[in-house]
Amino acid sequence: MLRRSVMRSLLVAAALAASFAVWASPPSMIKIGTLYAGSGKFSQASTRQYDGLKYWAKEINAKGGVYVKAFDKKIPVKLVAYNDQSSTTLAASLYNRLITQDRVNLLVADYGSVLTSVAIPLARVHKVLLFDETGTSGKFFEPKDKNRYIVLTGLPTSSEWPKVLADFMQHVGIKKVAILYASNDWSGSQADTLNSTLKSLGVEVTFYESVPDSTSSYSTILRRIAATNPEAVAEFGYSTNDIAFLQNYASSGLHFKMMFVPNPALHFDVVRNAVGDAAIKNVYSYVAPPLIRYNKQVNFGPTLDRFEAAYTKAGGKNIDLSTVAGYNTGLIMGKALAEAPKFTQESLRDSIDTFSGKIFTLDGLFKVNAEGAQIGESLPVGQVLPTKKGLALLPVFPLKNAAAKYVYPQPANP
């Protein structure tokens, strides 16, 4: 009985794999399946990312569709999207639905590592290439897994993010650092990399602890950190964590020479509006598009300036990193379809290797390794500094990318 059901499952999987394998005649449309979080803790970033992807689909359809090399013609694209409400359980069943019932031609993951994680095994078992927009967990790209069915289109893996930050801390002569992180994979992998990199550089890590994701009060923790006398404090968490952390720090009466949080890089306006200018001024963060603009280097797709102008003219909100990531995924999918000689998942994946490292989009250099991890982009260190237009997160390190001189030590809050 068990043997029969196993055989049946294998046959179903094989049939589905075959259905994704080869299309003899051109489809009337390219179905792109994706999920978005209409509510819940990932909704803010997810809906913006989805908006970016929708805008790409609208733009490409206005030009007659996406060029598919395998059929030497343009074919309209159709987005098939479901709301997973930030739930991994719901997301798993919806990804499965996209693959097995909707039979989408291309599969795009929802925002972030948590909602991407459940898509990876499904995509792999059904041999469908997963376009991973912002799921940056290093665990998705382990060489031992030999998974060819995933490509991270945007940001580098999260374990790569703090390497420039560690270099900056060494550059300004910091000797003692406290690291606090929320207990999720994204935050933990950044904290882990910073911890090990700093130690290898001879910097003492005076405090290294995690807090639950739901932590909304940091005042007592800040006291504990202060008791270890660090010069710099790096807090890794989601934007809700950063907002509470910065608010508590601003009103704590404490002062550290350097304060780093990651989310101003991802949602600068959201964090700034939530905590106020006084609490975010001089704080350090990463810098990612659209806060850094590679207009001169872009050789594929529009520059960020042109995209922003067109997007907002079409009625979109102000762009942020999620919007750029969604749109950039569309560009990469379009390029893969335009380069793949066959309309198969494997051919699409192979075609990505052919243009990896050669195209520079509004999001930066697109370069993936054999595991599909993004290695072309790096995240400079930025600082929230006053400009003529008010506070802005400006790149300050590496010095060759700097748009402003860093302020170190950070002045104390007024």
Place this chain on the structure above:
Amino acid sequence: MSLLVYALLAGLFYGLYFALVGIGLNLIFGVMRIINLAHGAFLMLGAYGAFYLYTLLGWNPLWAVPIELVVFFLLALPIYYLLVPRLQRSDDPEMLSFILFFGLSQVIEALAVFAFGNDQHSIPDAVFGTRPLHLLGQVFPLSWVVSAGIGLAGIVAIYLYLYRSRIGRATRAIMTDRDEAVVTGISVNRVSVLAFGVGIASAALAGIFSPFMLGAIEPSMGLHITVMAFVIIVIGSLGNPLGTVLGGLIFGEALMLMQTFLTSWAQLFPYVLLIAILLVKPSGLLGRKVRSA
């Protein structure tokens, strides 16, 4: 030692605020035997009310206090008449209310996403001034003191309502034995609608100060807060509003002490405490008192 003093005082501030978070939920349960799982959703709406009064009109959140108390009390009346009498006529109002108010919370959250969007918001702490409070050699944000002070004022107001007013006596009579209260001529419906209004208004009041105590506000924050409020009132005693004060203080102190000395386990301890109290004293710490009141 300094860290311990800080944690204890921070726990006191948080405890008073947490008591305010839970007291409305417990009042509604005590009077109507209804589990209002939309409690956190009303708190979320109260938070957005303060946020928009601040960002659009530049009003200090303290101005939101009288406005929201009135608005949310009035908002509660049609909700009460639409839902509660029907629930009370059912065979199992407690269980049915559990499902119905969960549905209501989801509706409120969905409408909030449409109305406010998904972005996280907050109100800067500096709105109450940039000078912190110095107490026993420790420094605390003024926003904590204000939030705890409002929490204390809310608790005192509900105490006066319950123990120093005629309608409060009627309310306690219903909480003790609903059928006997009906027999003695107490208008259960009138008392219940008042308690429902006070409960919802107190949730909104706690919401006004949530940006300072609970971090960023967003439409999906309600369910987590409802669970937290539920833990607080169960620790104190389900059905005894003043037990909520004890529950809030224990929750606040436990959270702050854990954050200080066992950071990674901070969110776990209050729930372990809940399980322990349910095993040792299922009626809550003040459970006996409520029945002999």
